Amino acid sequence: MLISSTSMMSHYVPLELINRILLRLPVKALIRFLCVSKEWSALINSSNFTKNQLSHSIETNSNRTLILKETYINRPLQSRFFSVPYSDNDQFGKAVQIYQPLHNWDILDYCHGLVCLLFYKYKEKEDIVIWNPLIRKYRKLPMEPIDEPESSCDSFSRFGFGYDPSNDDYKVVRIAEFYEGPVLMDFFEVKVYSLKSQCWKKIEKQLPIKEIWSMQSVSLNGAFHWIVEQDDRLESILAFDLANEKFQLFRKPLNEGMPILDVLGGCLCFMGVVEETYSDFWLMKEYGDESSWTRIYKIEPGAVPWNIDYFKPLLFSKNGKKVLMEEVSLFWYDIEKKRGKMVKNQSFPKRFKTATCIGSLLLLDGDCVIDLTQKKNKRKR
Numbered sequence: 001m002l003i004s005s006t007s008m009m010s011h012y013v014p015l016e017l018i019n020r021i022l023l024r025l026p027v028k029a030l031i032r033f034l035c036v037s038k039e040w041s042a043l044i045n046s047s048n049f050t051k052n053q054l055s056h057s058i059e060t061n062s063n064r065t066l067i068l069k070e071t072y073i074n075r076p077l078q079s080r081f082f083s084v085p086y087s088d089n090d091q092f093g094k095a096v097q098i099y100q101p102l103h104n105w106d107i108l109d110y111c112h113g114l115v116c117l118l119f120y121k122y123k124e125k126e127d128i129v130i131w132n133p134l135i136r137k138y139r140k141l142p143m144e145p146i147d148e149p150e151s152s153c154d155s156f157s158r159f160g161f162g163y164d165p166s167n168d169d170y171k172v173v174r175i176a177e178f179y180e181g182p183v184l185m186d187f188f189e190v191k192v193y194s195l196k197s198q199c200w201k202k203i204e205k206q207l208p209i210k211e212i213w214s215m216q217s218v219s220l221n222g223a224f225h226w227i228v229e230q231d232d233r234l235e236s237i238l239a240f241d242l243a244n245e246k247f248q249l250f251r252k253p254l255n256e257g258m259p260i261l262d263v264l265g266g267c268l269c270f271m272g273v274v275e276e277t278y279s280d281f282w283l284m285k286e287y288g289d290e291s292s293w294t295r296i297y298k299i300e301p302g303a304v305p306w307n308i309d310y311f312k313p314l315l316f317s318k319n320g321k322k323v324l325m326e327e328v329s330l331f332w333y334d335i336e337k338k339r340g341k342m343v344k345n346q347s348f349p350k351r352f353k354t355a356t357c358i359g360s361l362l363l364l365d366g367d368c369v370i371d372l373t374q375k376k377n378k379r380k381r
Contacts, residue, residue: 063359070349113360116161137366152178162219166243253293304340
């Protein structure tokens with residue numbers, strides 16, 4: 001069907017049928033079809049279509065893409081971002097360079113096709129952006145000051161990004177820790193940004209903990225999660241529910257090794273990393289039920305041909321027998337064979353950080369990301 005004939009066809013094909021067809025298309029095609037007619041533009045721009053398109057992508061596990069941020073040890077300002085299509089047969093396409101909003105950012109977290117980026121400036125305020133890389137739209141969050149106690153001489157912020165299903169909202173949390181000299185104070189400032197209301201809110205309740213160990217939070221089931229230390233020096237998992245703004249503590253499944261949290265297969269994933277010995281991976285099969293912690297696999301020495309202290313789980317293969325993992329690159333870990341195999345793709349950068357991304361139209365009304373190469377080509381012409 002040619003695009004030039006679609007407006008004529010819309011007079012004969014029911015809009016409901018057109019809607020069902022469009023829901024099955026990738027987001028890049030939907031962006032092009034915004035120009036077909038006013039009727040199609042209104043349909044694709046509607047909030048109902050955006051929600052239904054996202055739900056269809058999640059339910060069918062389609063429109064999947066990896067976002068790679070190239071990392072350098074000595075040249076951090078030259079990092080580039082790449083988009084990599086991920087097919088239903090667990091194969092990866094060619095990495096294509098994409099352009100991030102404004103200046104050089106780091107990946108903080110990702111959810112429903114949105115990637116939260118952070119630009120941290122020591123002793124200064126942080127810049128935060130919520131970015132939809134597939135439709136090249138973003139929104140920069142307003143600057144929010146940290147209210148430091150008078151006795152504080154320094155502070156350190158930790159962030160999280162995720163979805164609040166109770167309020168159909170995407171939120172960023174910032175927890176500031178304060179120091180009195182070299183000593184960590186028994187006080188935290190918690191503020192939450194709402195993408196729907198476009199403003200920050202201070203949470204007055206104090207955290208029932210002594211110290212946060214996780215560098216960043218893990219978002220799942222409308223809550224943020226961290227590995228924390230309680231007053232009795234026991235390590236626990238702290239959850240902050242975005243709907244009721246309450247804190248809750250979960251027990252870990254394992255008490256040895258370096259504890260790390262992540263999300264895998266829609267479940268809270270706990271890793272106990274024992275240096276140069278093994279890495280244990282557990283899933284909380286029923287969210288909030290500590291008895292549902294289940295060990296799914298264990299990476300032992302020799303299972304992979306390189307020594308890395310931490311493997312980040314990204315997603316299961318289509319048959320559920322392998323896990324795609326990241327260290328400085330990507331590899332598949334076969335749960336049954338207990339072996340890892342490197343993903344070979346010449347278009348990938350040598351070292352990178354990864355965000356898994358599902359095609360969505362969220363932030364369609366955001367600011368446009370400017371392609372710097374197109375700007376240069378126009379100047380040459």
